[in-house]
Amino acid sequence: MQLDEIFSEIEKIAPPSTAAHWDKSGLQVASDRKTADALAVCLDPTPTSIRAALNHNAHCIVCHHPLSLSPDLPCCLDAYHEALRLLLTANVALYAAHTPLDANPAGPAGWLAEELNLTNRAVLDPLADTVADFPEALPSGFGLAGDLPASLEGSAFVRLLSRHIDLSTATISGCLPRFVTRVAYCTGSGASLLPQAGKENAEIFITGDVKYHTALSTEICLLDVGHHSLEEEMMRRMSQLLAERLSPLTVCFVPSESPLRLAVSP
Known part of the structure; x- marks a missing residue:
């Protein structure tokens, strides 16, 4: 399926015109691919989620949270650098549907x-x-x-x-x-x-x-209830909706866990 078709369908669900003024929704990382055989959906574009998406042979990833709200040069060997490295090496596009989806x-x-x-x-x-x-x-x-x-x-x-x-x-x-x-x-x-x-x-x-x-x-x-719980399920349902609308494209959901946990168990 054409990448432009995928992005167009995402934007019917999450119109860019409704983005908050401070947001960085939309295409995060470009790819010179014109088509995709598989799409992955996740909450956060962490290196862990990106690797899981690549293991599903995804040619495009849709996330909720942008890669960065204040993009900068990847001058430090951190998670931002690693996410960019993984995406660019695999030639995989990343699209964030953030506040327009909310x-x-x-x-x-x-x-x-x-x-x-x-x-x-x-x-x-x-x-x-x-x-x-x-x-x-x-x-x-x-x-x-x-x-x-x-x-x-x-x-x-x-x-x-x-x-x-x-x-x-x-x-x-x-x-x-x-x-x-x-x-x-x-x-x-x-x-x-x-x-x-x-x-x-x-x-x-x-x-x-x-x-x-x-x-x-x-x-x-x-x-x-924390930042994670409501939005993790939202993105799982986003993956289901995209699977319906983009059939026969393969769409997979990459689950994640909240980074917060109790310091002392009850």
Whole structure:
């Protein structure tokens, strides 16, 4: 399949026009290949993930996080240098679908809303229009809120969530509500959307990378599940969606583990 066709399909799901101003989404490393027989999808373009993709004979890799948000000369023998070396030596293209993927609530970023069967959905930080390839969608933007099918006790909701998200390193700030009816979440680092979650009357907000003072001052329950868990599943679903849309191209998902773990096991 032509690489341009692959990139075009990615951009229907994650339109570059919705990228945050600080982002470095899009083609990260070019290749002089015109076609690809296999595509790999991963969360982070680490040397480990790139090697796994190459072991799957991928000619192109789609990641979520960019190779760098501030690209620089590869003047140090670090992970950035090694990732570039692997890609350039293998002549493999790397494309990052970062904030444009986060900003499509009808795409893979909406996976948790689908699993929890949330209704009356609202985007926490809307941008403007719907994503053209998802005509039934909510406006593009970051974060989602929605109603559970039925109100649950707070502890029961956390147990339900644990079926879908690894909560082994999760932390809770604020009081766990007695009952949860409306939920909000944002993939990645979404703590800045906490005020919007409150305005949406969510009893609990799920995201990652929560800072101390945000946790200290929160007025609703804030569940920090880490940066990895929501986005790892998002990219697994991205790989499934691309496999459907790019058939018969071989598409594989390269799984990863969170770099964070408990210092002392309970």
